[in-house]
Amino acid sequence: MSERIEIESNVMDERRTTGYLEINRFNPAEKTRTALKKLALWWGLSLLSVLIPVFHFVLVPLFFFLGFFFARKGYKSEGQVLSGQTTCPHCGTEIKVAKADLNWPMTEICQSCARVVRMEKKEVVV
Numbered sequence: 440m441s442e443r444i445e446i447e448s449n450v451m452d453e454r455r456t457t458g459y460l461e462i463n464r465f466n467p468a469e470k471t472r473t474a475l476k477k478l479a480l481w482w483g484l485s486l487l488s489v490l491i492p493v494f495h496f497v498l499v500p501l502f503f504f505l506g507f508f509f510a511r512k513g514y515k516s517e518g519q520v521l522s523g524q525t526t527c528p529h530c531g532t533e534i535k536v537a538k539a540d541l542n543w544p545m546t547e548i549c550q551s552c553a554r555v556v557r558m559e560k561k562e563v564v565v
């Protein structure tokens with residue numbers, strides 16, 4: 440089940456533009472599964488690098504910790520962004536949001552002016 444949420448974009452100044460994200464919210468079971476998958480992937484790499492002479496001193500612990508890092512990041516993520524669209528507040532170019540983990544604030548690089556566009560959940564003013 441995906442849902443559409445309104446976002447507000449900025450380039451670290453007062454200018455704001457709006458947009459939307461099509462997201463898929465994870466439930467706790469899906470979060471755990473996603474985190475475990477990442478852990479398995481990195482730990483798999485860690486195990487494989489045991490076979491690489493010399494480098495395994497570095498690679499094994501590196502991949503081991505990257506596994507923890509990405510699993511934690513995945514677990515903290517609220518869900519997944521399927522797609523989305525916003526406008527660059529600086530140059531007005533349309534920005535397509537790529538598929539990614541949902542971690543606020545979302546960032547995307549403007550293809551036209553190379554600015555980092557930050558996207559935040561639009562506050563609903565009552």
Ligand SMILES: [Zn+2]
Pocket residue numbers: 527528529530531532549550551552553554
């Ligand atoms: Zn731009």
